[in-house]
Amino acid sequence: MRFPLALTVKIARHIVKHKLKGTPRFAMVLQLEPLHTCNLTCTGCGRIREYSTSLKDMVPLEQCLAAAAECDAPMVSICGGEPLIYPKIEELVAGLRAQGRIIYICTNGVFMRKKMREYMAAHWSPALEPKLNRLVAEGLVSEKEAEQIRKADETARRKVTIPPSKWHYWNVHVDGLEFTHDLIVEREGVFKECVAAIRMAKILGYQCATNTTVYRETDTQEIETMFQFLSALDVDGHTISPGYDYDAAKKDMVKRLGKDPKDFYLTREMTREKFADIEKWASAFTIFGTPAYQEFLAGKRELTCTAWAIPTYNVRGWKAPCYLMTDGHYPTYAEMLGKVNWEKYGVVDGVARDPRCENCMVHCGYDPSGALSTKPRDTWLNFKFNFGPRPAPVAFSPELEKQAFNGFTIGKGHLAEAKAAVNRELGGAKSAFARGGNGLAEEAHEHAGGGCGSGDSTQRDELLAKLRDGKKIEVKAE
Ligand code: SF4
Numbered sequence: 001m002r003f004p005l006a007l008t009v010k011i012a013r014h015i016v017k018h019k020l021k022g023t024p025r026f027a028m029v030l031q032l033e034p035l036h037t038c039n040l041t042c043t044g045c046g047r048i049r050e051y052s053t054s055l056k057d058m059v060p061l062e063q064c065l066a067a068a069a070e071c072d073a074p075m076v077s078i079c080g081g082e083p084l085i086y087p088k089i090e091e092l093v094a095g096l097r098a099q100g101r102i103i104y105i106c107t108n109g110v111f112m113r114k115k116m117r118e119y120m121a122a123h124w125s126p127a128l129e130p131k132l133n134r135l136v137a138e139g140l141v142s143e144k145e146a147e148q149i150r151k152a153d154e155t156a157r158r159k160v161t162i163p164p165s166k167w168h169y170w171n172v173h174v175d176g177l178e179f180t181h182d183l184i185v186e187r188e189g190v191f192k193e194c195v196a197a198i199r200m201a202k203i204l205g206y207q208c209a210t211n212t213t214v215y216r217e218t219d220t221q222e223i224e225t226m227f228q229f230l231s232a233l234d235v236d237g238h239t240i241s242p243g244y245d246y247d248a249a250k251k252d253m254v255k256r257l258g259k260d261p262k263d264f265y266l267t268r269e270m271t272r273e274k275f276a277d278i279e280k281w282a283s284a285f286t287i288f289g290t291p292a293y294q295e296f297l298a299g300k301r302e303l304t305c306t307a308w309a310i311p312t313y314n315v316r317g318w319k320a321p322c323y324l325m326t327d328g329h330y331p332t333y334a335e336m337l338g339k340v341n342w343e344k345y346g347v348v349d350g351v352a353r354d355p356r357c358e359n360c361m362v363h364c365g366y367d368p369s370g371a372l373s374t375k376p377r378d379t380w381l382n383f384k385f386n387f388g389p390r391p392a393p394v395a396f397s398p399e400l401e402k403q404a405f406n407g408f409t410i411g412k413g414h415l416a417e418a419k420a421a422v423n424r425e426l427g428g429a430k431s432a433f434a435r436g437g438n439g440l441a442e443e444a445h446e447h448a449g450g451g452c453g454s455g456d457s458t459q460r461d462e463l464l465a466k467l468r469d470g471k472k473i474e475v476k477a478e
């Protein structure tokens with residue numbers, strides 16, 4: 001099976017319960033953002049800009065748990081910001097598990113190994129020794145860290161930690177192979193750290209998924225190689241979604257720069273081109289996402305936006321209408337459901353009800369549409385997809401590893417050259433790498449909102465437009 005049976009049954013029960021009750025709108029996945037603080041400043045990140053005035057604010061633990069209980073979504077995706085910075089992340093995971101929810105911890109991967117060492121220290125027993133020895137042998141835990149785990153004191157032993165569980169996934173943000181990913185997150189070594197964290201997680205028995213956003217400049221061959229590499233690491237599944245920009249940002253680009261938005265943004269048509277092979281990918285790799293959503297991305301059918309099924313809760317409340325766009329925040333999910341005019345949003349029969357929705361095909365708007373479909377064909381396809389065999393993992397090979405690590409990771413590598421190239425081309429404009437960029441992104445986001453890693457900004461597009469050139473920069477051997 002692609003997805004563990006217990007989890008599939010839980011989600012199916014939830015849908016059937018609401019269909020039988022005739023509930024018109026209900027939550028499938030809660031996007032819970034306990035904070036927007038992050039240790040990275042990815043190019044074009046929507047969250048650290050839209051919520052730049054409340055980066056220090058956090059949703060109290062009890063309020064996070066109450067939000068999950070109120071919307072009653074069977075799945076909770078803990079995102080942010082970087083959720084592993086949230087001081088009560090372990091208690092939050094434990095509390096959501098006590099509520100019986102499936103949990104995705106969406107992380108940039110940088111603090112994962114620390115959290116897993118804490119788990120090992122809290123649960124240390126000689127039975128863990130073979131795993132610890134393997135982690136040391138593979139360079140995933142240092143000798144010093146191993147000793148600290150073995151000699152954990154009472155405080156470390158009493159700490160609430162995140163143990164391996166079939167009910168939760170680490171969901172690691174990976175937007176490409178080393179060169180591309182490190183450029184996007186603007187820090188060398190992050191891809192390498194993500195890979196180390198995934199390998200450690202798999203040795204310890206955690207479930208591990210990845211999430212990837214595809215942009216106009218994303219090389220689909222690279223995405224395929226990335227899936228092969230992640231499959232060879234035994235990653236349990238992948239979410240993949242198109243990034244796109246909004247009407248407000250496009251108008252801003254025309255007005256300020258006199259540039260054609262089509263040169264930068266992923267339009268509906270371009271998304272369909274990029275995702276032409278999604279069904280092929282889904283048969284070869286463990287892609288999460290319904291067959292109906294895959295057909296939608298490949299341009300084979302239309303779907304109606306069901307953004308209410310993946311609501312977002314954060315420091316300002318329930319964000320409407322969706323994870324990406326902000327027209328308001330509400331104190332309760334029920335109030336948001338009741339007060340938002342959902343008929344105003346989405347694209348129906350090729351016509352955007354709201355111009356900002358025109359090019360949106362993101363999973364948080366359309367994937368639930370496939371899961372909630374009652375058409376017999378969709379029900380059969382969903383059944384076949386979920387209960388069919390899991391694609392066989394790709395065999396690990398040194399050649400694949402070489403392809404994955406296609407940049408530098410020691411602080412004097414590809415970023416320095418790429419930054420220089422980008423700055424040269426931008427002329428008088430501020431660096432695309434500078435925090436805050438050239439100001440366009442912030443202005444656009446004041447109108448349009450944004451998403452963690454969604455790349456919905458001029459700043460990110462300028463960077464991505466340079467990736468092709470960046471790859472031509474001569475990379476010296478380490
Ligand atoms: S179509 Fe996209 S942008 Fe528009 S409401 Fe739905 S999810 Fe949000």
Ligand code: SF4
Nearest residue numbers: 038040042045081453
């Ligand atoms: S995209 Fe995610 S990881 Fe990157 S800065 Fe934003 S919140 Fe942090």
